Amino acid sequence: MALQQNCPCGSGASYDACCGRLHRGAALAQTPEELMRSRYAAYAVGDSDYVFRTWHPRTRPDDLSPDPGRTWTGLTILGAGDDWVEFTASYERGGVAGEQHERSRFEQRGGRWVYVDGDFA
Numbered sequence: 705m706a707l708q709q710n711c712p713c714g715s716g717a718s719y720d721a722c723c724g725r726l727h728r729g730a731a732l733a734q735t736p737e738e739l740m741r742s743r744y745a746a747y748a749v750g751d752s753d754y755v756f757r758t759w760h761p762r763t764r765p766d767d768l769s770p771d772p773g774r775t776w777t778g779l780t781i782l783g784a785g786d787d788w789v790e791f792t793a794s795y796e797r798g799g800v801a802g803e804q805h806e807r808s809r810f811e812q813r814g815g816r817w818v819y820v821d822g823d824f825a
């Protein structure tokens with residue numbers, strides 16, 4: 705992913721100035737929404753290492769290898785609170801468009817926000 709390209713999370717900022725700096729460890733997400741955006745962007749750019757380290761160890765699956773047939777095409781944040789974010793993430797798989805609608809829960813752990821789990825609509 706080119707650093708000056710628009711960030712996949714849809715913020716309008718460059719990848720480098722937005723989620724890229726979280727992916728490379730130069731900054732930490734300050735809010736659940738920022739973490740959620742950066743996790744979506746990590747899926748979009750294939751950074752499974754970032755997905756792994758921002759997932760609560762209690763709920764983290766063993767296998768986080770990305771689905772190679774799936775292309776993430778957009779993110780819409782529907783709402784966010786102190787420890788949750790509701791969003792839809794669009795994707796394409798085998799030429800068919802789909803959407804994932806989730807309300808995610810987050811926790812602070814050692815001063816860092818991590819993803820815990822989510823309810824799927």
Ligand SMILES: [Zn+2]
Nearest residue numbers: 711713722723
């Ligand atoms: Zn971003």
